[in-house]
Amino acid sequence: MIRTDALTKDFVVSRTRTVHAVRGISLDVAPGELVAVLGPNGAGKTTTLRMLTTLTRPTSGSATVAGYDVVTHPDRVRAAIGYVGQGGAGGASQVVRDELRTQGEIYGLDRRTARRRADELLEALDLTEQADRKVDSLSGGQRRRLDVAVGLVHEPSLLFLDEPSTGLDPHNRANLWEHVLRMRTAAADPMTIVLTTHYLDEADTFAERVIVVDHGQVIADDTADALKADLAGDLVTLRVAAGDAAALAALAERAPGTRSVRVGAPEADGGRPVEIRTADGPGATPGLLRAADAAGLAVTRVDVARPTLDDVFLGLTGRSLRETGVQGGDEPPGEPTTDLSGTTTKEVLA
Numbered sequence: 001m002i003r004t005d006a007l008t009k010d011f012v013v014s015r016t017r018t019v020h021a022v023r024g025i026s027l028d029v030a031p032g033e034l035v036a037v038l039g040p041n042g043a044g045k046t047t048t049l050r051m052l053t054t055l056t057r058p059t060s061g062s063a064t065v066a067g068y069d070v071v072t073h074p075d076r077v078r079a080a081i082g083y084v085g086q087g088g089a090g091g092a093s094q095v096v097r098d099e100l101r102t103q104g105e106i107y108g109l110d111r112r113t114a115r116r117r118a119d120e121l122l123e124a125l126d127l128t129e130q131a132d133r134k135v136d137s138l139s140g141g142q143r144r145r146l147d148v149a150v151g152l153v154h155e156p157s158l159l160f161l162d163e164p165s166t167g168l169d170p171h172n173r174a175n176l177w178e179h180v181l182r183m184r185t186a187a188a189d190p191m192t193i194v195l196t197t198h199y200l201d202e203a204d205t206f207a208e209r210v211i212v213v214d215h216g217q218v219i220a221d222d223t224a225d226a227l228k229a230d231l232a233g234d235l236v237t238l239r240v241a242a243g244d245a246a247a248l249a250a251l252a253e254r255a256p257g258t259r260s261v262r263v264g265a266p267e268a269d270g271g272r273p274v275e276i277r278t279a280d281g282p283g284a285t286p287g288l289l290r291a292a293d294a295a296g297l298a299v300t301r302v303d304v305a306r307p308t309l310d311d312v313f314l315g316l317t318g319r320s321l322r323e324t325g326v327q328g329g330d331e332p333p334g335e336p337t338t339d340l341s342g343t344t345t346k347e348v349l350a
Ligand SMILES: Nc1ncnc2c1ncn2[C@@H]1O[C@H](COP(=O)(O)OP(=O)(O)O)[C@@H](O)[C@H]1O
Pocket: 011, 012, 013, 019, 020, 021, 039, 040, 041, 042, 043, 044, 045, 046, 047, 048, 335, 336, 337, 338, 339
């Protein structure tokens, strides 16, 4: 469905400054896949999506989307895809139902089909009750569902969603996901969905595949489970008396599957945690406890934690995604606004 080869985008900001937004991204997305592109602000997620949706021309490299080259056949690509941009779409003063019908007609649907399709989408995305209201009277969650409906009006087989849930509260995020997943499986051929997010839990729970990008490059690409097992490992924390911590750490270093061992700070009650990164925490723990017992080290507490995608990112970059300030969804200072703001996405695509 998507194939890119060394896709690159440079923005020449001034005579002396060029931003290398995307630096040679090569990826393949098969039909029906649900892929999350995860990365901190400024990683190049939006720029990548904009190249794949023909809104921005690559500086170099190539991309084929739905079988067509984005540079030589942008019209074909546009007809095959839906795109819900970061800022959202939709004429604010339009009535919800009319907005959907209009967008359908822009996409070349005849009047009757556009009406039918609008009604179907209103129903599917739980917007029937809001159908006669003005777009700008919708709540954030309703507005985002309308954005998704607009992206789907021409029944694309491939949908791009740029930060679909940013700014929504947890309830509305869950609700949006429920709708998107239902729409996806309702189609005869499951829709291919590529979305960007900086919500780690969201990528973890819903995506079948996670592509981690940082500084314009793909730094990991696999299922969330595989990334965690390969790149982070489970964390087993054993607490012992402070005086036993070094001996336990030495023993854990030699245990099968151990990747790294760290002795934490002494605690008020005289205990000290020994943190063991290991491929399979639940599997390794019994052996660790037996070895500790045999060495006369009394373990007083055991914790086994599965890694998060943040641990994966930390393992890959030495930085925490949480600490890059992305969780709030705020743009970093100096972030240039894209030329799309203020226009509707469909206007640009159509
Ligand atoms: N139109 C533009 N002009 C100049 N720089 C841009 C433009 N669009 C994006 N950038 C820069 O390219 C980098 C990647 O941006 P973007 O693709 O929006 O990242 P993300 O979506 O991952 O937050 C950032 O450094 C951003 O400031």
